[in-house]
Amino acid sequence: MKTKKVTIHTLQTMKERGEKITMLTAYDATFAQLLDESQIDVLLVGDSLGMVVQGHETTLPVTLEDVIYHCRAVARGTRRAHIVGDMPFMSYQASVHEAMLNAGRLIKDGGAHSVKLEGGAQHAELVQKLVSAGIPVMGHIGLTPQSVHQLGGFKVQGRAEGQAESLLQDALTLQAAGAYAIVLEGIPAVIAKTISEKLHIPTIGIGAGAACDGQVLVIYDLLGMNDSFKPRFVRTYEHLATRIRTAVDAYSADVKSGSFPNEQESFYMEEQQRPKASSATVSAIALAGGCGPGPLAPLSMPRSSAEAESEDAAVYSTIKVD
Numbered sequence: 001m002k003t004k005k006v007t008i009h010t011l012q013t014m015k016e017r018g019e020k021i022t023m024l025t026a027y028d029a030t031f032a033q034l035l036d037e038s039q040i041d042v043l044l045v046g047d048s049l050g051m052v053v054q055g056h057e058t059t060l061p062v063t064l065e066d067v068i069y070h071c072r073a074v075a076r077g078t079r080r081a082h083i084v085g086d087m088p089f090m091s092y093q094a095s096v097h098e099a100m101l102n103a104g105r106l107i108k109d110g111g112a113h114s115v116k117l118e119g120g121a122q123h124a125e126l127v128q129k130l131v132s133a134g135i136p137v138m139g140h141i142g143l144t145p146q147s148v149h150q151l152g153g154f155k156v157q158g159r160a161e162g163q164a165e166s167l168l169q170d171a172l173t174l175q176a177a178g179a180y181a182i183v184l185e186g187i188p189a190v191i192a193k194t195i196s197e198k199l200h201i202p203t204i205g206i207g208a209g210a211a212c213d214g215q216v217l218v219i220y221d222l223l224g225m226n227d228s229f230k231p232r233f234v235r236t237y238e239h240l241a242t243r244i245r246t247a248v249d250a251y252s253a254d255v256k257s258g259s260f261p262n263e264q265e266s267f268y269m270e271e272q273q274r275p276k277a278s279s280a281t282v283s284a285i286a287l288a289g290g291c292g293p294g295p296l297a298p299l300s301m302p303r304s305s306a307e308a309e310s311e312d313a314a315v316y317s318t319i320k321v322d
């Protein structure tokens, strides 16, 4: 069946119909595929990868090559979602010419469908030129992490005198320059509501309240991968940090005790020599939660030799044993 791809026009129609837009970050093909299958509308290959994947304190060290590399991986895992490639620090600030070439590389080499850049009215000329070159642009205003040192930290923006008005002006200028959507990050909900009502293009909020036309989160935050990072704007839907530690501890204990791999998890010169899994072993593994139902279910059932051959061929093709 043909998949209907999400385009910038789909997102515009969603705003017009009052349908909320879902956006999440993705940095690799496996996550991209999972999020795409969950019908997430937009996948952002964000420069947040510098913090959650590369382990930096800020997004500043991320290079264009890094974002292209991760965009390629995400593009390979995506069939439906719109992919946004984030323009990293200093890939668009020095000159319009250089910015155009760099944005072009995110599309040509990375497989992104549009680019995102941080900042407001100061980038109006660049946004206009990118759009005339056929590159859709998502803006990003408010708490712009690439300006962390200018802002004095990752702080909520827009509370000071005159800031709300200047955020609105930035948003209107980006829209007039041709941006197709704008991320509103770390600003009071009331300002985001006003901006979202005044713009005809969609706003995507992160720490900007519920009135935005869509929401974005960093996927690692949503999944609770880092249990020491819990800002107010993140809703944690899973606690994977704990679950991963538990799973890895169980694996480690099994290796140390010699119980992994067992006979069913090993290969034989002749498949007929493979011992049948006893139901006791199978339920012990299942109770321990050590194996998913995928590999376990077929092994617990009697298999014909043809079934065994085709399952093993699948194993070989997955793990590429010569």
Ligand code: KIV
Residues within 6 Å of the ligand: 025, 044, 045, 046, 047, 048, 049, 086, 183, 185, 206, 216, 217, 218
């Ligand atoms: O890099 C990123 O992940 C972002 C989002 C937080 C909007 O810019």
